[in-house]
Amino acid sequence: MTLLQTAEQIQTMQIRGAGKIAREAVSALRDHAETLPHTGDAAAFIREMEHAAGILLGTRPTAVSLPNAIQMVMRDVRTARTEEAARRILREKADAFIWSSRTALDRIAAMGANHIPDGSVVMTHCNSKAALGCILEAKRQGKNIEVYATEVRPWNQGRLTIKTLNDNEIPTTYFVDSAVRSMMKEIDLVIVGADAITVNGAVVNKVGTSQIALCANEARKNVIVTAETYKFAPRTILGELIQIEERAQNEVLPDEIAATLPFVRVKNPVFDVTPADYIDMIITEAGALPPHLAYTIMREYLGWGLDELQNQFL
Ligand code: RUB
Incomplete structure (x- = not known):
């Protein structure tokens, strides 16, 4: 699925729920980076990724999981000195977010069950x-x-x-x-x-x-x-x-x-x-x-x- 398709699915609520929106948006950013040609121009790569992040951010305004997740992934990408470093950071941060988001759900489930x-x-x-x-x-x-x-x-x-x-x-x-x-x-x-x-x-x-x-x-x-x-x-x-x-x-x-x-x-x-x-x-x-x-x-x-x-x- 392309980044635009993910954005469309979030907007039309085929992808919904604050956690899932965040995970899917981050995956879309990561996959979008893979579709961009390697030019050696870090600034151009970062500009394109900021543009892509903006499209995702514009889909639904309330779930703060979306801007938080994108910020967690993009923060260090913005200061990368080379295109390769920016790509690596983006991949690592996206994978880390998705992993930690799933782990968080497991921990919440365990704690929440104690209260039932x-x-x-x-x-x-x-x-x-x-x-x-x-x-x-x-x-x-x-x-x-x-x-x-x-x-x-x-x-x-x-x-x-x-x-x-x-x-x-x-x-x-x-x-x-x-x-x-x-x-x-x-x-x-x-x-x-x-x-x-x-x-x-x-x-x-x-x-x-x-x-x-x-x-x-x-x-x-x-x-x-x-x-x-x-x-x-x-x-x-x-x-x-x-x-x-x-x-x-x-x-x-x-x-x-x-x-x-x-x-x-x-x-x-x-x-x-x-x-x-x-x-x-x-x-x-x-x-x-x-x-x-x-x-x-x-x-x-x-x-x-x-x-x-x-x-x-x-
Ligand atoms: C979904 C909704 C959910 C939260 C939390 O609204 O309000 O309670 O997003 O969900 P919508 P989760 O259907 O309009 O997206 O715990 O899955 O993140």
Whole structure:
């Protein structure tokens, strides 16, 4: 698949989910470099790779895993002195990112499974590889668990989730998003993924997550977020906001119906923000942390200490 095809598939959601988007984007960058002729001109090679990175970055705005992954791969490529060095660094960094991303999922699954007691009923929302990993690991350990999964309008990612759960013989209950509050009394805890986590510990995830967290808070049920450290958004330290993707209105209301309703406006935000107060724990590969330790992750894991921050303002 070419880089443009990968970009198109991310944009049209054939490739989706924050972790997968990051891994596929990094693979596309690595494979794109292989298609470029060797000219000995490092600057030209780096320019072309920056252009390619820009195309990938323009696909979807919310999942911070995408810019973080591209930055991890491109950072040292930019300072390479020869084309061959730039190519080698790019290959090594891309492979390292993909490997560490998979390892992170395994560690999160192991830690998350510890928080799913035998006999419990877990609610999940959307289709998160990190969240599902914990549920599958709990099942693998022989725990008797059940899952409540939402439909996830308008893209119905819940169908992907229930397919995986069914394939793994996990008893699952499927329901429309608006039934979340009614279902709260039947579940024990909530586990979801994340597209971005801000410095104040707020979690950006599939729209509807914040309503689930609000209902869980009311019902005194724990909300666990599972997220690899590259889902933390260091630039929120500088006051940058996470852009919430708004997709086309015809994903919600067909054009032919909308055409008959000239006074009706359709909004289609695909993510929302859950404040830290509604989250009990964020499970990362670095450990299970309370959300207010988000800055520690940014400093220790992503290298955004106070020195780096000051450099941003110079
Ligand atoms: C996917 C979504 C997922 C997160 C985490 O939204 O909100 O919960 O991306 O997923 P979309 P993962 O379907 O719009 O991409 O844990 O797999 O990274």
